[in-house]
Amino acid sequence: MAGSTANDRPFAALDRSGRTRRLRRLAEAALTDYDVPVARLTPLGHGHNTTFRVDGADGHRYVLRVQRPDGPSAAQVRSEMAWLATLCRETDLVVPRPVPTRARDLVTVVADPAVPEPRACVLCHWVEGRFVDERLSPPQLYALGEFTGRLHLHGARMNGLDRGRVDDLTEFGRSQVDGFSDAVLERAVAQAGGDARVRAAVERARAVRAELGCGADVFGLVHGDLRQHNYLFRRGRVRAIDFDDCGFGHFAYDLAVTIGELGHLPQRAELRAALLDGYRSVRPDAATTDRAVLAAFAELRQAQLRLR
Missing domain, CATH: 3.30.200.20 (Phosphorylase Kinase; domain 1)
Structure with missing residues (x-):
């Protein structure tokens, strides 16, 4: 045989x-x-x-x-x-x-x-272009900020599509009516071995979400994973790919993902400032680019990645 x-x-x-x-x-x-x-x-x-x-x-x-x-x-x-x-x-x-x-x-x-x-x-x-990563420059991040702002202007009008929330804490959370419920939080903390940092991150995100609300000026359809592997450049223009994680969420979440992925770069402070300047040139909205708001969503993103 x-x-x-x-x-x-x-x-x-x-x-x-x-x-x-x-x-x-x-x-x-x-x-x-x-x-x-x-x-x-x-x-x-x-x-x-x-x-x-x-x-x-x-x-x-x-x-x-x-x-x-x-x-x-x-x-x-x-x-x-x-x-x-x-x-x-x-x-x-x-x-x-x-x-x-x-x-x-x-x-x-x-x-x-x-x-x-x-x-x-x-x-x-196919989307032509090149990834930059360590050689990212402030002008490129300014252009990415403009791109993200224009993407959010469009996403604010895209209602009725069958996409979930990008900020749900876990897969279990996505299956619940409220992805931030106490039941979801307790299971997430247990999954993280009782780490109190997960609880603190979720509670801060809860407070920020409640304060921002879900008006079209702060909430809509977003990319959900706009990190270096998902944006590229050609002839000075930004191109974005891989919308597989797109969904509804606060616009600040998208910016927090991009900023969080710059942490390994020595010029991260200049890149962050350029990104937000470019974004404000399209959407001069203080709530979306507020430092505390972005920090809360960045912590939430890290908790999500840990619990995947």
């Missing part, structure tokens, strides 16, 4: 490369739903989601994203794509432009016998 092969092994038992190979087959099946002549399919990464670069025989380049099974639902992914499509139609902000299927859907759900569950897949046009 022949020994078992990699194709016989359960998906969960495979290493990263093995899972990517299985998902590549699923990605190839997904691409048949699009009117795109595929010349080459190249894996880009396997993290929360799995992405592939698609080089088209038409000379265009695309990104295909295969969603994780425990992430946003197909309806929520469709809402993400709807926001991106609206941004491309109504603004000159450079974000991924979704490619509709032949059936004019922004999402396709594909199954493969080698993958244990169907996966939602989306295809977007």
Whole structure:
């Protein structure tokens, strides 16, 4: 009797490369739903989601994203794509432009016998640019601040989309009516081994959220993960990618994520100031850029990352 092969092994038992190979087959099946002549399919990464670069025989380049099974639902992914499509139609902000299927859907759900569950897949046009990270300059952060401000102006008008809250504390919190309830908080503190810092961070965030309220001047649809790996530059212009974590929340949360990811850079103070100056040039709103407000959301973000 022949020994078992990699194709016989359960998906969960495979290493990263093995899972990517299985998902590549699923990605190839997904691409048949699009009117795109595929010349080459190249894996880009396997993290929360799995992405592939698609080089088209038409000379265009695309990104295909295969969603994780425990992430946003197909309806929520469709809402993400709807926001991106609206941004491309109504603004000159450079974000991924979704490619509709032949059936004019922004999402396709594909199954493969080698993958244990169907996966939602989306295809977007490639966004050109380069990541900067350690070489970020104040003018670049000023431009990012302007970009973020304009993104929030648009997000303030995007009501009715099926997206959750970006500031819910845990996965359990997302399943509750109130993602900041006492029950959610107690489970989060227990998950953190009783760490009182989690409780303090949540209580500060509760107070700030209550003080800010949810008016369109401070609250709306936001990117949710605007860190260095998700914004790039080309010819002096900012481009943002990976809206998978987008959802409803306070605009200050988005800024706090960006600021928090600058902490390893020696010029972080200058970069922070430039980011906020650029943002205020579009949205001169003291509440969103208030230092205490940003600090509270930064602490909340750190608690969220710890509890994932």
